[in-house]
Amino acid sequence: MALLRSWVESANAPEGSFPLNNLPYGVFSRPGEEPRCGVAIGDFVLDLAACEDAGLVDLPGAPLLDVPFWNEVMEAGPEVWAQLRARLTALLAEGAAERDEVARHLVPLAEAEMHLPFLVAEYTDFYAGKHHAFNVGSMFRDPANALPPNWLHIPIGYNGRASSIVVSGEDVRRPWGQLKSPEHQMPIFAPSRRFDFELEMGAVVGTPSEGMVSVAEADRMIFGYVLLNDWSARDIQAWEYQPLGPFQAKATATTISPWIVTAAALEPFRVSTPEREVPLLPHLQEPGPMLYDIQLEVGLTPKGGTETIISRTNYREMYYSAAQQLCHHTTSGCPMSAGDLLGSGTISGPQRENRGSMLELSWGGKEPMEIAGGTRSFLEDGDLLVMRGFAQGAGYRIGFGDCAGRVIPAHAAPAGAGR
Amino acid sequence: MALLRSWVESANAPEGSFPLNNLPYGVFSRPGEEPRCGVAIGDFVLDLAACEDAGLVDLPGAPLLDVPFWNEVMEAGPEVWAQLRARLTALLAEGAAERDEVARHLVPLAEAEMHLPFLVAEYTDFYAGKHHAFNVGSMFRDPANALPPNWLHIPIGYNGRASSIVVSGEDVRRPWGQLKSPEHQMPIFAPSRRFDFELEMGAVVGTPSEGMVSVAEADRMIFGYVLLNDWSARDIQAWEYQPLGPFQAKATATTISPWIVTAAALEPFRVSTPEREVPLLPHLQEPGPMLYDIQLEVGLTPKGGTETIISRTNYREMYYSAAQQLCHHTTSGCPMSAGDLLGSGTISGPQRENRGSMLELSWGGKEPMEIAGGTRSFLEDGDLLVMRGFAQGAGYRIGFGDCAGRVIPAHAAPAGAGR
Numbered sequence: 001m002a003l004l005r006s007w008v009e010s011a012n013a014p015e016g017s018f019p020l021n022n023l024p025y026g027v028f029s030r031p032g033e034e035p036r037c038g039v040a041i042g043d044f045v046l047d048l049a050a051c052e053d054a055g056l057v058d059l060p061g062a063p064l065l066d067v068p069f070w071n072e073v074m075e076a077g078p079e080v081w082a083q084l085r086a087r088l089t090a091l092l093a094e095g096a097a098e099r100d101e102v103a104r105h106l107v108p109l110a111e112a113e114m115h116l117p118f119l120v121a122e123y124t125d126f127y128a129g130k131h132h133a134f135n136v137g138s139m140f141r142d143p144a145n146a147l148p149p150n151w152l153h154i155p156i157g158y159n160g161r162a163s164s165i166v167v168s169g170e171d172v173r174r175p176w177g178q179l180k181s182p183e184h185q186m187p188i189f190a191p192s193r194r195f196d197f198e199l200e201m202g203a204v205v206g207t208p209s210e211g212m213v214s215v216a217e218a219d220r221m222i223f224g225y226v227l228l229n230d231w232s233a234r235d236i237q238a239w240e241y242q243p244l245g246p247f248q249a250k251a252t253a254t255t256i257s258p259w260i261v262t263a264a265a266l267e268p269f270r271v272s273t274p275e276r277e278v279p280l281l282p283h284l285q286e287p288g289p290m291l292y293d294i295q296l297e298v299g300l301t302p303k304g305g306t307e308t309i310i311s312r313t314n315y316r317e318m319y320y321s322a323a324q325q326l327c328h329h330t331t332s333g334c335p336m337s338a339g340d341l342l343g344s345g346t347i348s349g350p351q352r353e354n355r356g357s358m359l360e361l362s363w364g365g366k367e368p369m370e371i372a373g374g375t376r377s378f379l380e381d382g383d384l385l386v387m388r389g390f391a392q393g394a395g396y397r398i399g400f401g402d403c404a405g406r407v408i409p410a411h412a413a414p415a416g417a418g419r
Numbered sequence: 420m421a422l423l424r425s426w427v428e429s430a431n432a433p434e435g436s437f438p439l440n441n442l443p444y445g446v447f448s449r450p451g452e453e454p455r456c457g458v459a460i461g462d463f464v465l466d467l468a469a470c471e472d473a474g475l476v477d478l479p480g481a482p483l484l485d486v487p488f489w490n491e492v493m494e495a496g497p498e499v500w501a502q503l504r505a506r507l508t509a510l511l512a513e514g515a516a517e518r519d520e521v522a523r524h525l526v527p528l529a530e531a532e533m534h535l536p537f538l539v540a541e542y543t544d545f546y547a548g549k550h551h552a553f554n555v556g557s558m559f560r561d562p563a564n565a566l567p568p569n570w571l572h573i574p575i576g577y578n579g580r581a582s583s584i585v586v587s588g589e590d591v592r593r594p595w596g597q598l599k600s601p602e603h604q605m606p607i608f609a610p611s612r613r614f615d616f617e618l619e620m621g622a623v624v625g626t627p628s629e630g631m632v633s634v635a636e637a638d639r640m641i642f643g644y645v646l647l648n649d650w651s652a653r654d655i656q657a658w659e660y661q662p663l664g665p666f667q668a669k670a671t672a673t674t675i676s677p678w679i680v681t682a683a684a685l686e687p688f689r690v691s692t693p694e695r696e697v698p699l700l701p702h703l704q705e706p707g708p709m710l711y712d713i714q715l716e717v718g719l720t721p722k723g724g725t726e727t728i729i730s731r732t733n734y735r736e737m738y739y740s741a742a743q744q745l746c747h748h749t750t751s752g753c754p755m756s757a758g759d760l761l762g763s764g765t766i767s768g769p770q771r772e773n774r775g776s777m778l779e780l781s782w783g784g785k786e787p788m789e790i791a792g793g794t795r796s797f798l799e800d801g802d803l804l805v806m807r808g809f810a811q812g813a814g815y816r817i818g819f820g821d822c823a824g825r826v827i828p829a830h831a832a833p834a835g836a837g838r
Binding site for chain 1: 540541546572575576577578580582583592595596597599605606608630631652655658659660661663664665667668670671672697701702747748750751753754755756830833
């Protein structure tokens, strides 16, 4: 597929994030305004509430776009998703008759404050990257038995905390928690010393379900994707996670990028999951390519310093697709809702420079990594972490927009800390 | 505290569930009507939407009661909770001047269909019963090291699936899942063969929070309590739970009783948690009694058979209170919402007859239990499971109403099962 040219000139730049081929959905406001739905095009966001009000966009069940979330559009169903995308493509294409009318509702991205693009119904985080699972298993168990016995048969996942999802740009406060080092008899209550990021993609469920869905159905239920940073306190996790899994270690915050890049925009970039090492049971087998070729990088900027790119990887490294994860999620009959968010799991690649967490990059702190102006084992206060991603087309890119967050110091003394 | 006498005569029966001292909140409807808020009194539910409409109840921010959930009242805050309870107590007390007006809005419980009493924001399930944790640890590890190392220091919990919460009376379909027995090399996909219940209490968070709260603050944030059955597929759980905890094993359904018994009604029944085996860190210590003396029982009725009471226990057996759990839940800064539901964990007692799950009652299936007309290791299709609970006052009881569910057969072949 080639670049679709838009009359918004900045949308035609070959290395821009938001060409006409993309049309990602967000929620924005300018100072003093109510947040509402918008779509990114070049260096602008098109005010869709205004377009709907002006009759430029007319969806069944309208108004759907004068609200600060995309859930209503999701719930309207895939036909409405297709109708909206077709209409926006027509309005913004080179030569569009409505150009002057539409241009009135363009807001420079630089003036727009971005909000969470949807109400997160529930959040599930998976563990579906084989390089990551292998690295973690090698560190904490042994390389000969790095993967848990179930890992090649099930996309392992656990329920996360939806209330902790924040949009790119929000500071993330270092958490307190119970920590216990092997050399101590008793745990202590203190700020985390091993605070980490995890580079992930998030799949946004658009279509609700009751009962089990197939992998093919699951693929059609996904509205779009975001970049996702699953902030993780490794020391809290190490002490708490047996036997019921991570809890407070993952509940401080999970940051997502502000734009939902639709599955429709990513369609040309579908790739298959890697070859299976053991066959999957029939219900989890993919009927077609359901991963995407998305290049990813992570930059770390210390307070007052310059950025070092600490990781480069690709979403196609994952062993399980979001469609497989969503199918597995429903096997028990678990009802799914529009606005459910599925974290892919940490996306590491085969090489050291492809690792998607500090835990792996510094090998549990044993091999601190070099960054501009210092070294790092885990994140320090003031560190700014930025994730970026795009799919590379012929002469255009489908960009995601930054997924950024700065680590700020822990509170001096939380309520009830007894200090 | 003695019985508060009501002009609703059935509310004064010493062994009734809903005296004036109780006033539990639910959502009800009669056929063809919209669900709305109500309060149970004796053999009736008082239609609170109608009372509000008639001016008998006038809360700040009204109308709050013409909706099918209690979240709006919760969000109105503890002063409004107290105001509503005081007003209802006055309206329903013996000698109330408004008796005739109020009586018009009484609906016989027998005619009321009950719905979920609140929108479940998120669901967290804990593992805070020491007898249960000891039993499970003895079965799967060894009695000398039955408790995980963190267990006496943290109320262990994991995030559950809010979308799977159902109200008492809904059938529960036996789930499919991946199962693997030790003698097989590969897992299979099949209906669960070890489907179980867990007897728990659920605490309903009424006040939202940002950042960490103390145990005392957490106690004040809890709006009320329900009975809770955390249906569990033990065979799915055994295969999936390493390393990130239970997921699909717990996602089929969790049943709650239809009435939120308020913390205010339970106030006379406060008891302290059992003595600590090792001291808790200061932030988790209770400043006062925060458990409740609530007698609990579980009845199992096979299809077409008669009921056997298979378990009798008491909420006071728990090692951690809901207030301690909620405090721990916020240590990382995790935001809490009105409508969050916290499962206590399985409430077993010291004796065999006090065990709160089939897993424990049949000791993993090795010691099938006798019931009227047969034996059971795990639940069979058609089994009706009913949980009941009450706090015993002087001449009155604070009852919870049944928490009931029948196991119905698995689907013949789920979507994509490849059969």
